[in-house]
Amino acid sequence: MDALAELYAIRVADLVVGFGRQTVLDHLSLDVHRGEILGLVGASGGGKSVLMRTIIGLIPKQSGHIEVMGHDTERGFGSARASVAATWGILFQQGALFSSLTARQNVQFPLREMLDMSEKLQDEIATAKLEMVGIGPDDWDKFPAQLSGGMTKRVALARALALDPSIVFLDEPTSGLDPIAAGDFDQLIKTLQTTLGLTVFMVTHDLASLNVVCDRVAALADGKIVAVGPMHDLLQSEHPWVRAYFHGKRSAMLQPKQD
Amino acid sequence: MGPAVSVAPVLDAHTDGDTLELKPTGAWIATNSKSMERLSDDVAPQIAAAKSLTIDMAEIGEIDTIGAWVLEKLSRSAAQAGRTAQFKGISGNYAELIDEVRQLNRRGPTPHPKPNPIIAKLDQIGRSAWSATADIAVFLEMLGALGAALLGVLRRPRSLRLTSLTYQVYRVGWQAIPIMVLITFLIGAIIAQQGIFHFRKFGAESYVVDMVAILVLREIGVLIVAIMVAGRSGSAYTAELGSMKMREEIDALSTMGLDPVEVLILPRIIALVIALPILAFIGSMAALYGGMLTAWFYGGMQPSVFIARLHEAVSLNSFQVGMWKAPFMALVIGIVACSEGLRVKGSAESLGLQTTTSVVKSIFLVIVLDGMFAVFFASIGM
Numbered sequence: 001m002d003a004l005a006e007l008y009a010i011r012v013a014d015l016v017v018g019f020g021r022q023t024v025l026d027h028l029s030l031d032v033h034r035g036e037i038l039g040l041v042g043a044s045g046g047g048k049s050v051l052m053r054t055i056i057g058l059i060p061k062q063s064g065h066i067e068v069m070g071h072d073t074e075r076g077f078g079s080a081r082a083s084v085a086a087t088w089g090i091l092f093q094q095g096a097l098f099s100s101l102t103a104r105q106n107v108q109f110p111l112r113e114m115l116d117m118s119e120k121l122q123d124e125i126a127t128a129k130l131e132m133v134g135i136g137p138d139d140w141d142k143f144p145a146q147l148s149g150g151m152t153k154r155v156a157l158a159r160a161l162a163l164d165p166s167i168v169f170l171d172e173p174t175s176g177l178d179p180i181a182a183g184d185f186d187q188l189i190k191t192l193q194t195t196l197g198l199t200v201f202m203v204t205h206d207l208a209s210l211n212v213v214c215d216r217v218a219a220l221a222d223g224k225i226v227a228v229g230p231m232h233d234l235l236q237s238e239h240p241w242v243r244a245y246f247h248g249k250r251s252a253m254l255q256p257k258q259d
Numbered sequence: 260m261g262p263a264v265s266v267a268p269v270l271d272a273h274t275d276g277d278t279l280e281l282k283p284t285g286a287w288i289a290t291n292s293k294s295m296e297r298l299s300d301d302v303a304p305q306i307a308a309a310k311s312l313t314i315d316m317a318e319i320g321e322i323d324t325i326g327a328w329v330l331e332k333l334s335r336s337a338a339q340a341g342r343t344a345q346f347k348g349i350s351g352n353y354a355e356l357i358d359e360v361r362q363l364n365r366r367g368p369t370p371h372p373k374p375n376p377i378i379a380k381l382d383q384i385g386r387s388a389w390s391a392t393a394d395i396a397v398f399l400e401m402l403g404a405l406g407a408a409l410l411g412v413l414r415r416p417r418s419l420r421l422t423s424l425t426y427q428v429y430r431v432g433w434q435a436i437p438i439m440v441l442i443t444f445l446i447g448a449i450i451a452q453q454g455i456f457h458f459r460k461f462g463a464e465s466y467v468v469d470m471v472a473i474l475v476l477r478e479i480g481v482l483i484v485a486i487m488v489a490g491r492s493g494s495a496y497t498a499e500l501g502s503m504k505m506r507e508e509i510d511a512l513s514t515m516g517l518d519p520v521e522v523l524i525l526p527r528i529i530a531l532v533i534a535l536p537i538l539a540f541i542g543s544m545a546a547l548y549g550g551m552l553t554a555w556f557y558g559g560m561q562p563s564v565f566i567a568r569l570h571e572a573v574s575l576n577s578f579q580v581g582m583w584k585a586p587f588m589a590l591v592i593g594i595v596a597c598s599e600g601l602r603v604k605g606s607a608e609s610l611g612l613q614t615t616t617s618v619v620k621s622i623f624l625v626i627v628l629d630g631m632f633a634v635f636f637a638s639i640g641m
Contacts, residue, residue, distance in 0.1 A: 086290070099606035117292035125325055128363040137368035145605030164289045164323035195355040196324065
């Protein structure tokens, strides 16, 4: 691994992604440092999820270069692809829990498929991860259909963390949660970042999470990253879209912190 | 992967008086879980023998939650046996991780008392018997709701969803014609071939026309078509309504003050009631045609002879018997398919289960209904 790979968890350079004749990401570049929580903001339908899904290889890119933990995500199939997949965990917007498996089995699934360990240890690791995200013993054997929205996200996070990835991708982790649950979730992500040394790539619209947990925030507009830096810097940004985003009516709550 | 993977985990154990000191080195991470487990199993007897246990973390190369948990388990096994166990030399990077892992898995789920196996079995039988009566209730409930919706439509004919009805007739009727024709054609041909083959032994080949005609018009034509419709369109109805239920579309309809039965189910079932008799008619004709071709090529019976015999063998009765059954079978298939669709719960598995149930149940009911019709028509002399 070279020095740059030691420093950056994700490096995206000159990325172009489009569907048909529509270009969604237009020569976009973004670096994510190891161990930081990066929040990605952007207009609805502006390509945030597309960027995340391109980085994790679900959407093909047209040109550009993507590196995750020093691996080129485009190269490699089969076992090489699996070893890249073991370095990341992904929390999908709706949780994407396997509906025919219980919460515990959902977390066990990657352990069983990717690692060589006894069933007993799988079980213990799964329950440990569930406890880490605050799911108590009584909910371990529930099916996804029996879980509330907040619990689904927690179980999905436990599954994303099952293999002890070095980076997690969160797609709108706090959307659909009440402010208390969202606050708890933010705290959880912060705690996991410090205990596990995680790098977190978070797509979010939640201004409070951006303010509280994110080390840096990147703003995506017109298919490019127009501003990136700590929250404080973004609030100073002159870019019209960024100004509209952070200085709109709903962001008034952020202002007192500035003064 | 990075170079860390190649560093195998090592667990040095040395005894200092009554104290067992374990010193893990190397990479205690997820990918090495097999060797971590083996190492921890290997030291188990030593832990059992020692009075106290110290785990020296000073020289550990790399550790994650899985490695930390394996070590924590060693310390817990010693503590459970009444020995003192402690970690030492935890470097700052890992302190929080180890602390976190030490808190985990302290509680198990509240144990559920295991019921007596005989009682559990009886309980299961009782429940399935109960669910059978519930099935009847669901069927009758849907029939009632359908009747109410139909009355509503009769009172206000403009509330009938004509577009939806036309589309459904197109889907379950028009689009189904090729496959129905193909299958009934083959069935007719096979019946004729078997008939000729066996009747030939006692020179009664010409009676094959009677057999094909009566069998096809009274029973096989409508039955095969109904079974095909149950598999083809019934399953589609269940899956459609089921996924609408899952995505709360049906709830959305009811909150707008619309009756889901009237909007979604009535057009579907009316479409089936219209389409199935037509398909049964087309299917019966295709089967007769198949029989005629077989009789011609295999049995050497000229088509004109076949048609002449057909006139003698078939009365209008046989044709009517078949056609009378068709709409009732359509009704049963439609009600089962729609009510099973509405029983879908949140998960993808439940959708699959209800779709299977819908097909199995509607085929079963179609056959039962056919049997009841046979008794009925026999007793009125048709």
